[in-house]
Amino acid sequence: MVDIKKIRAIDIHTHAEEPCGCHADDGYDDLQSTMAKYFGAPWTHPPTVPLTAAHYRHQNIAAVIFPVDAERETGYRRYRNEEVAQLAADNSDVLIPFASIDPHKGKMGAREARRLVNEFGVQGFKFHPTMQGFFPNDRLAYPLYEAIAETGKPALFHTGQTGVGSGMRAGNGMRLKYSNPMYLDDVAVDFPDMPIIMAHPSFPWQEEALSVATHKPNVYIDLSGWSPKYFPQILVRYCNTLLRRKVLFGSDWPMITPERWLSDFEKIEIKDEIRPLILKENAARLLKLA
Template identity: 35%
Template sequence: MKIIDLHSHWGTARGYPLRRKETLELQKRNWNSTPSYMTEAEMAEYFVAQNVQTVLDFGFSKFASLSELRELHDYAFEVQRRYPEAILGHWVHTDPSLGEAALDELVRCIELAPRFIGLAVNGSGGAPASDASYEPLYQLCIQRNIPVLIFIGTTNQGSGLPGGGGVLLDHCHPRHLDAVAARFPDLQIVAGRPAWPWQAEANAVLIHKKNVWYELHGWSPKYHTPELKYEITHRLKDRVMFGADYPLLSYERLVGDWHNEGYDNETLERVFHRNAEAFLRSMGREAWI
């Protein structure tokens, strides 16, 4: 079945999401997988073999300097141009504390991006999505008609390290998603990740706020909470989209687990690609499909 993956990472050495020795050592515990690297060509071939088009996120780039960020984005777009059948687009991070430089880099990315482009906002290790410093970036996204990915729920970033690596889990509480969605009703938002331990709160935000969609990267569906599993076939059936978190989780494992949950083919088609297609059409972005 065709898959549009709304959130994964890079499997290459340059783009691999885990950068430090201590976090690489925790990959087995946190994701039940082991670190390995592919070339750009091998990564693209893997996506094609799995019938996947994916939106990639470096993740670690939110901590990069502006010069490093520009180099990473240029690398991302160059690889995408070489493998357009595999890479649909990118979520990019720009640190709002950089002020005008953050806006300039997002504009540059919008103008250079071959297809899908969106802003990623992850409160892990930084300000929560509701922080006023993001407002200029949100206004730019509205003006340019690009979506924002807001991460919710607990994170494996810092998990297992002393003090959780300084990460405040509360910065990804769904209350921040709710505040942004209410403050910016013209902003197209994708909530990222299952929201444990606040899944009921996240469901309430998604049901209440029409401008919020949902992708479920980072978790096998067998670990979704009962309230999330229920809403996937009920009130959120038209807004839940597939997210993988490759290379931390493989498509073989995730697709098998989705089938093993007993969802019918219509539900799987919605999750795997039809809802993502509807999301892109809702923004007038049919050319991105």
């Protein structure tokens, strides 16, 4: 169990990589190596979950960790939610497990969500509309959302263009339109008691994301996937004012390390009294750790 008093921050956005690394036979290694080059990531092979835990333990940071179930749309093999949850349980002093379920699975996915919470201690769910090939407000996803809402756990959605597939032929077949944050406005209306986290500065839809987060009480923003030095001024302004209690630190590990993100965060114009909220307190409250 994470000791909220001892850690210095909570990273709300980290990716679990399979123990065997990348998969030459399904193209996953091409995606990962291209992304690593795009982000200037420091590793040769993606770190496993235990290596991720060791890195975060050394940094004295807790991390929400999840796989991405995009097997149907991309062909990339699914990293089993149960396995990630067990590895997180083995490192529960620093890791907080989220799961990922393709919303096209409908009621079968809803059943899996309930089971993962009840039997494996999963604390939230990750969606990647660009990789999973769906609009977040498509009714096909609603049985899964209903199950998540029943559990009271948050749903985290990739938004905007953060580099995944960038530079690859046809953008690796990924369609950016699915990750416009405005589609989450419908989800927030239809599921007002389900916490929703919009992941990343939502380029090129930053103002849409800010409008949804300020208008809907259950919507938050995480700041992962971008170095803070590239944050648009309007995002910094909202972090300091209207959204000071609804903005969350996230790195997008392993593409961006938490120490790199935090170093760049120190250099931007965030008020001193706001920094603890973004780095730990907002996430602790949302995840019911405090």
